[in-house]
Amino acid sequence: MVTIYDIAKKANVSAMTVSRVINNTGRISEKTRAKVKRVMDELGYVPNQMARSLVLQQTHLLFLLITDITNPFYTTLARGAEDAAQKHGFRLLFGNSDEKLAKERDYIDTILKTRADGVLVAPAGDASLPHLEALRKHGVPFVLLDREVPGVDSDIVLGDSKEGAHRLVKHLADMGHRHIALINGSLTASTARYRLEGYREALKLYDLEYAEENVLETSFEPRNDLTEIEHWLDRLRPEVTAIIAGNNVLAVEVIRTLSARGRRVPDDMSIACFDEWAAYAEIDPFLTVISQQAYQFGYLGMQLLIDRIRDGEAAGPWKKIVLPSQLIVRRSVRRLGAEG
Amino acid sequence: MVTIYDIAKKANVSAMTVSRVINNTGRISEKTRAKVKRVMDELGYVPNQMARSLVLQQTHLLFLLITDITNPFYTTLARGAEDAAQKHGFRLLFGNSDEKLAKERDYIDTILKTRADGVLVAPAGDASLPHLEALRKHGVPFVLLDREVPGVDSDIVLGDSKEGAHRLVKHLADMGHRHIALINGSLTASTARYRLEGYREALKLYDLEYAEENVLETSFEPRNDLTEIEHWLDRLRPEVTAIIAGNNVLAVEVIRTLSARGRRVPDDMSIACFDEWAAYAEIDPFLTVISQQAYQFGYLGMQLLIDRIRDGEAAGPWKKIVLPSQLIVRRSVRRLGAEG
DNA sequence: CTGTTAGCGCGTTCAT
DNA sequence: ATGAACGCGCTAACAG
Numbered sequence: 202m203v204t205i206y207d208i209a210k211k212a213n214v215s216a217m218t219v220s221r222v223i224n225n226t227g228r229i230s231e232k233t234r235a236k237v238k239r240v241m242d243e244l245g246y247v248p249n250q251m252a253r254s255l256v257l258q259q260t261h262l263l264f265l266l267i268t269d270i271t272n273p274f275y276t277t278l279a280r281g282a283e284d285a286a287q288k289h290g291f292r293l294l295f296g297n298s299d300e301k302l303a304k305e306r307d308y309i310d311t312i313l314k315t316r317a318d319g320v321l322v323a324p325a326g327d328a329s330l331p332h333l334e335a336l337r338k339h340g341v342p343f344v345l346l347d348r349e350v351p352g353v354d355s356d357i358v359l360g361d362s363k364e365g366a367h368r369l370v371k372h373l374a375d376m377g378h379r380h381i382a383l384i385n386g387s388l389t390a391s392t393a394r395y396r397l398e399g400y401r402e403a404l405k406l407y408d409l410e411y412a413e414e415n416v417l418e419t420s421f422e423p424r425n426d427l428t429e430i431e432h433w434l435d436r437l438r439p440e441v442t443a444i445i446a447g448n449n450v451l452a453v454e455v456i457r458t459l460s461a462r463g464r465r466v467p468d469d470m471s472i473a474c475f476d477e478w479a480a481y482a483e484i485d486p487f488l489t490v491i492s493q494q495a496y497q498f499g500y501l502g503m504q505l506l507i508d509r510i511r512d513g514e515a516a517g518p519w520k521k522i523v524l525p526s527q528l529i530v531r532r533s534v535r536r537l538g539a540e541g
Numbered sequence: 542m543v544t545i546y547d548i549a550k551k552a553n554v555s556a557m558t559v560s561r562v563i564n565n566t567g568r569i570s571e572k573t574r575a576k577v578k579r580v581m582d583e584l585g586y587v588p589n590q591m592a593r594s595l596v597l598q599q600t601h602l603l604f605l606l607i608t609d610i611t612n613p614f615y616t617t618l619a620r621g622a623e624d625a626a627q628k629h630g631f632r633l634l635f636g637n638s639d640e641k642l643a644k645e646r647d648y649i650d651t652i653l654k655t656r657a658d659g660v661l662v663a664p665a666g667d668a669s670l671p672h673l674e675a676l677r678k679h680g681v682p683f684v685l686l687d688r689e690v691p692g693v694d695s696d697i698v699l700g701d702s703k704e705g706a707h708r709l710v711k712h713l714a715d716m717g718h719r720h721i722a723l724i725n726g727s728l729t730a731s732t733a734r735y736r737l738e739g740y741r742e743a744l745k746l747y748d749l750e751y752a753e754e755n756v757l758e759t760s761f762e763p764r765n766d767l768t769e770i771e772h773w774l775d776r777l778r779p780e781v782t783a784i785i786a787g788n789n790v791l792a793v794e795v796i797r798t799l800s801a802r803g804r805r806v807p808d809d810m811s812i813a814c815f816d817e818w819a820a821y822a823e824i825d826p827f828l829t830v831i832s833q834q835a836y837q838f839g840y841l842g843m844q845l846l847i848d849r850i851r852d853g854e855a856a857g858p859w860k861k862i863v864l865p866s867q868l869i870v871r872r873s874v875r876r877l878g879a880e881g
Numbered sequence: 882c883t884g885t886t887a888g889c890g891c892g893t894t895c896a897t
Numbered sequence: 898a899t900g901a902a903c904g905c906g907c908t909a910a911c912a913g
Binding site for chain 1: 542585587588589590591592594595598600602610611613616617619620623627632634635636637644647650651653654655656675678679763790792793796797800806818819820821822823824825827828
């Protein structure tokens with residue numbers, strides 16, 4: 202490995218001079234600067250980030266932790282975070298927890314060991330608390346994305362899940378559905394809790410029946426085994442004509458399960474859900490969704506993080522950004538007649 | 542920051558003993574080991590990766606560089622790479638180049654500075670050559686994914702793009718299409734070249750007309766401005782009844798452009814393309830595609846990389862894995878009668 | 882404008 | 898079984 206000492210020797214200067222050339226600090230004569238630079242090129246020198254970080258006590262590295270890298274909601278969010286980071290001259294690396302606490306812990310571990318300057322976290326759930334406390338304890342600034350974690354104060358960017366669920370129920374009711382089921386992620390995720398809450402409140406408001414067997418709590422991430430969903434569909438009250446899915450993944454899995462049994466959407470069952478399927482949905486508009494501004498989650502979250510890194514305490518009290526969502530009506534919900 | 546010296550002092554041992562406890566090296570009495578561990582917990586010690594890497598000359602960190610984090614092909618690939626890395630006890634971080642050489646260069650830079658142990662690269666194109674040469678020069682093992690780069694010898698995992706294009710043309714011809722256009726990524730990507738080649742060969746084979754204005758070379762990544770595609774569609778020979786898109790993104794953009802002008806797929810134009818839109822395509826099977834085993838690209842690539850890291854030269858000559866693809870027929874291609 | 886010294890946190894080598 | 902000295906590559910502080 203080429204070090205500043207190799208450069209120094211070949212350029213007949215001290216290592217310190219080389220360091221100054223690299224970092225553009227101090228005053229250096231144009232002549233020596235040129236000489237040093239030439240030698241650096243010749244030798245193909247690359248600064249050792251480890252060594253720099255060790256002495257500077259900062260890495261200039263930011264992390265984004267998402268829970269499902271195959272979900273377009275999170276990848277769009279990632280693009281937003283990336284753009285904002287680049288705009289401010291920060292490097293960003295991604296990690297994928299797969300909604301698994303163990304994987305999340307491993308990434309937090311890596312982040313801690315790597316001494317990242319800051320982290321954007323979409324937490325797996327409430328049990329992410331110790332992970333976030335670890336970040337806090339070690340002085341790593343972080344911003345929460347998409348989900349709250351009880352017991353954690355921080356900057357955060359959220360969607361209005363309760364309001365979204367409300368709008369979904371209203372739309373279904375408007376379309377003539379009176380018996381609406383809900384398949385949800387784990388209630389250890391705040392979004393799932395708010396969506397359940399909004400669902401129940403709206404049912405009450407529109408005078409629709411609530412039945413325990415019409416609600417399934419499972420998980421947001423993709424699964425290979427659809428039997429749980431299958432069994433739930435079997436136990437559903439027969440009057441149910443519409444299902445709300447807690448996210449885009451669940452919606453797809455419900456539809457797959459239904460269609461494996463020859464039941465069509467929306468003919469035999471209506472479906473609506475949270476979150477888009479990005480580009481594809483546009484060309485073949487099928488799923489009725491509550492669309493969230495995924496890109497903004499990442500972009501604004503990154504801005505908050507960078508503010509926090511730059512200004513520390515001076516960035517003021519914790520900021521909470523709640524992003525509005527939008528109902529997009531498509532083909533997956535059928536209009537029911539009076540008989541429905 | 543808590544260091545091994547803080548632990549050492551509080552546990553009444555030397556820093557060296559602490560280090561040994563951390564790394565499970567040397568012989569330590571159970572008593573001191575327990576004491577040291579307890580103090581470590583009390584103080585919430587986290588090893589400083591920078592310092593470790595500096596002395597060990599290795600980071601145990603792997604990178605995956607993809608060109609479009611919003612494209613399900615690459616995110617599925619990423620999941621495969623992640624699983625394989627985890628299986629072998631390596632940490633993996635992601636970077637997204639957005640098909641941009643400048644962003645790719647920045648990531649290569651980060652990787653070099655970070656002294657990663659190895660890299661999985663889906664290169665932006667032929668001009669990625671210097672980036673890969675830099676990796677080589679600095680002794681960072683890498684494996685290429687999805688695209689070849691002329692002038693670079695390395696392990697690589699590829700799809701058979703030529704064969705895929707061939708199958709696409711054959712299918713369209715079988716469906717009665719005699720005038721088939723191609724919208725492609727930049728020819729600086731080997732996949733685009735092979736797809737063009739397969740397209741031209743197949744046209745010849747099935748005695749179909751080739752026309753220059755029926756082929757557009759643009760780029761694989763999503764764009765905001767669809768005018769280029771729009772203009773191309775306007776200039777297409779009027780006899781054209783089907784379009785092959787070089788990837789999933791282009792297919793969606795063509796369809797969007799067409800539908801903005803009131804032209805329907807497949808009624809007014811048939812479309813087929815490379816690569817799936819992951820889960821969503823299953824529930825609403827619209828696009829006829831050549832489906833590639835994205836997950837395997839990542840999984841097998843990671844295996845190659847880890848072999849190379851572990852065995853170095855002893856891993857033998859460069860390995861090239863070519864993954865077969867599969868034609869999946871759906872609704873986006875219309876069957877033409879004799880008049881077509 | 883340039884060089885010397887010291888130390889960031891840790892692990893290897895050699896003592897004890 | 899444990900400790901002291903040294904160095905990994907780099908930069909801040911001070912000297913000249």
